[in-house]
Amino acid sequence: MMIIASAITVAPARAHGIYFAQRATQLALIYGVGADDLDAVKRLPLVQNISGYDAEWNPIPTKLRAAGPLPLVDSESQPTVVAAVLFNGIWSRTPEGEWLKKGRDEVPNATISEKNFKYAVHIAGPLTAPLRPLPGQTLQIVPVDAALPALMGQPLKLRVLFQGKPVAGARVLTDFVNDPDGKPIKSAADGSVTIKVRNQGLNVICAIFDGPSDEPAKADKMEHLATLSFVLPHAPE
């Protein structure tokens, strides 16, 4: 008799992020991590903010439109930058390792209780000036220069901002989609990290930073997870 046992490990929701990517020629908001591309439409009520900006940082009226399982960016004109904020709620881990969507006030013996915020910024067109701190992006990754490298493997200097200011100790993953378990690089005292661009295609860079809780009775901390996404075009066919 052969017994086959298998276990499927499901990444806790706190490990997921949001980012923007092209889907069927249109720009979509993705909720996931690694190859996991989950039901983002179901999570639309959690999106606190969606915004688009032109090349001179003028806001462009922007919303998300559900198209099947995908929220698509729907803006009045072509944005240069798109950004979103999603509040994923308060989560507590029991001593048995189970994650519950409850605060410490409801799970007093939790080993950890945290509020989870997800942020996403996508560079959709050429910038005429370096990316600036955007409203609502409590944690944000910004390229130091306006111009992005043209080729994968080239260096890209980034700065991680928390509440608009450079922050040290943020954990930066260089490829949130294809290497979500990669060893994070910590941002320096001036918030900077220098990475090598991973992909001649979609790049999703992730930063994670734990900030103080604004509701200590319910959460020990606030986990902020921010992505910066952009595409390096491939060679013409």
Added chain:
Amino acid sequence: MRITGETMLELVTSADGVALYIKEEDEEVPSAGISAKLTFFNSSGAKSEVTLTPVSGNKLEAKGVTIPSGSKVALQLTLADKVSKIGANFIIK
């Protein structure tokens, strides 16, 4: 010219104005029902928005529009279903 996915977009400027031609997989895409909005900034940072309308075949145009050489142009197409949108960026030669 820009290729976004399988869609080829060709933006042509002339003394008459601006024209956009759309192809997919080497076939002309009928412009009927499609609208296009161009956004660009002049050297002093003033923003201009131009709407292109279908003419015939796979062509949309806006007459009497001048886009200076070197301008960075953001283009948004709204397809015939009135909801699907495709974006592209150009630098005018």
